[in-house]
Amino acid sequence: MPDSIKNKNDELYSQIASVLSKSRQFVVSTVNTTMVRTYFEIGRIIVENEQNGKSRAEYGKETLKNLSERLTKDFGKGFSQRNLEQMRQFFLVYSNQIPQTLSAEFTLSWSHYLFLMRIENPEERKFYEIECKNSNWSLRELRRQFDSALYERLALSKNKEGVKQLSKKGIVVAKPEDIVKDPYILEFLGLPEKAEYSESDLEQKLIDRLEKFLLELGKGYAFVGRQIRFTFDEEHYRVDLVFYNRLLQCFVLIDLKIGKLTHQDLGQMQMYVNYYDRFVKLEHENKTIGIVLCKNKNDALVEITLPKDNTQIFASKYETVLPKKEELKKLIEE
Structure with missing residues (x-):
């Protein structure tokens, strides 16, 4: 066959x-949205019927069992x-924040919502829901971000x-402060x-x-190289890891220290940053x-080492095990 x-x-x-x-992607998305909306409606009907009938204990014991048997037989x-x-709990959790246009709200999978419903703090739950949508997190990634206490780590700053x-x-x-976490969780x-x-x-x-590390770093990161x-x-001189953040349009240099941080470490990073600002970054790029x-x-x-108006040099801890969420929550309260 000719190449043309x-x-x-x-x-x-x-x-x-x-x-x-x-x-196919559209079909999967449409089916998922329809299924979640259907479960929300089923939950609404159950709750409204429950409120007009017997006590919740009796309702859950008698009516749901009978309803389950009949629906399973027919559907x-x-x-x-x-x-x-x-489904009942789904309606109770989301009924206050969902408007009449349900299709505009339910964009995650049913598995995502089952996980989100277990988050008691409504503000924390909403945060993870937004990030699932914006960052296209899988259920596995949602679990990982929740287990690593992303919300608490961001809230602390x-x-x-x-x-x-x-x-x-x-x-x-x-x-710049928006892309820096403290601590970073590297349990993976x-x-x-x-x-x-x-x-x-x-x-x-x-x-x-690297893929997991990029997810932990956050939004907009692209890997440039190691030991640059x-x-x-x-x-x-060599910079351990070099990234570029597309959202801030700037280079991000990372130096790794396994021991105690010293003022020399911060001074060395200041020199690296100054070099990149003067000889590497382009005119339209940020510091x-x-x-x-x-x-x-x-x-x-x-x-005491960094200037008061510092917006370029940061020091963050890293942890190789998942944090205890309760301890972080106490720090936020304090």
Whole structure:
């Protein structure tokens, strides 16, 4: 077959395959939205019937069991007594925030909502719901972000109004502080809390699990390279990890420290950032951000070392095990 005909055939196939792929995605999305809306309506009917009838205990014991048996017989699987109880709970949790236009609200899967319903704090629940939509989190990623206490970690760095905004808009990236977390949770590296490892070991683990590390870093990150070398005044220097944040349009340099943070570490990062600002970044790009990722740090040392108007250099702890959410919640309350 001549190359010209083969190329035309390939192009024809690609166009049709693209149409089919988009069509299937639309069908899956439509089916999912319809199913979730249906479960919400079933929950509404159950609640309204319950309110007009017997006590909840009697209702749950008698009516839901009978209803489950009849629905299963006529419509197949999916209507166990437990599932009907979940639909009822779904309506109770979301009835106050869902307007009449249900199709505009239910964009996640039923599995997502089953998980979200278990989050008692409504502001925290709304935050994770927004981030699921905005970042297209799978159920697995939602669980991981919740288990790593993302909401609490972000809330610790914000005032009361900032915490409220998390539940209204999710994560909004507008300034350097918005892309920095403290601590970063790196439990996916598989490093025990007290294991002995070198900075090069830590770096290699992060590279090996780069996709997960990018998710933990947050929105807008793109990987540039590791051990990026630059030469200044005939001296060679290497930046452990270099990223670019598309939302802030700036380079983000990360230096890894497995021991205690020192003022020399911050000074070294300041030099790296200055070099990138003066010799690497383009005119239209914003100032470089530097993050020293360390196992231990002294906040007082960081504060006295960095200028008061600092917006470029940050020091953040990292943890290799999942945090205790209750302890973080207490810190937020305090």
